[in-house]
Amino acid sequence: MSGDDDDVLAAVGPRLRALRRERGITLASLATATGVSESTLSRLESGQRRATLELLLPLARAYDVPLDDLVGAPRTGDPRVHLKPLRRFGMVFVPLSRRPGGTQAFKMVIPARPEPLEPTPQTHEGFEWLYVLNGRLRLLLGDRDLTLSPGEAAEFDTALPHWLGSADGGAVELLILFGPQGTRAHLRATPAG
Numbered sequence: 001m002s003g004d005d006d007d008v009l010a011a012v013g014p015r016l017r018a019l020r021r022e023r024g025i026t027l028a029s030l031a032t033a034t035g036v037s038e039s040t041l042s043r044l045e046s047g048q049r050r051a052t053l054e055l056l057l058p059l060a061r062a063y064d065v066p067l068d069d070l071v072g073a074p075r076t077g078d079p080r081v082h083l084k085p086l087r088r089f090g091m092v093f094v095p096l097s098r099r100p101g102g103t104q105a106f107k108m109v110i111p112a113r114p115e116p117l118e119p120t121p122q123t124h125e126g127f128e129w130l131y132v133l134n135g136r137l138r139l140l141l142g143d144r145d146l147t148l149s150p151g152e153a154a155e156f157d158t159a160l161p162h163w164l165g166s167a168d169g170g171a172v173e174l175l176i177l178f179g180p181q182g183t184r185a186h187l188r189a190t191p192a193g
Helices: 003-022 027-034 038-046 053-063 067-071
Strands: 086-088 091-095 104-110 127-134 137-141 144-148 153-157 162-166 172-179
Touching: 003 038, 003 053, 003 067, 027 038, 027 053, 053 067, 104 162, 127 137, 137 153, 144 153, 162 172
Parallel strands: none
Antiparallel strands: 086 091, 091 104, 104 172, 127 153, 127 172, 137 144, 137 162
16 A cells, blocks of 8 residues: 555544534444444544445445545546435425534425415424525414515424415425524624624
8 A cells, every 4th residue: 555545544534533523423423323333433533443445434324425525535527516306295305415413404496386285284303494585485384374475584493383385386496494403593694884
């Protein structure tokens, strides 16, 4: 093995530790998520254990990052970001973030429908913030029936029964931030002056 390869492998441990700390994940929770023992993870992060494919693959999955990011491989090929849309509940969700366990960002598209859907409010753990980009959004929130236009935002606890749909049958595009219970979006503005 060349000296360059040794340098790359030596940098894996500190990179893994920095990624885990940046995401606020404990060794115990990472061990649970990956099936790799806490002691092995600790030795890997400190450089006392050599990185292997068998150790890096579950870590790449847990962090939802390409394996190349864990080893610091140089970027090659197409520089564009290729987002993979998810289709759920008749809507399209485009993930804009890949941080497991923290706040998730999505672009959501509610397609145009000639016949309106029957609202089916749902509840789940978490907190949601949304911003309407285009179209008119109908938001059922508990016993409230709201219509939001482009540029309007809403924030709510998802334990409250809620439903999102088109207010007029047209397509709706919005940005959504979804976080674990108790995590709210915080907006700060500096006063002009």
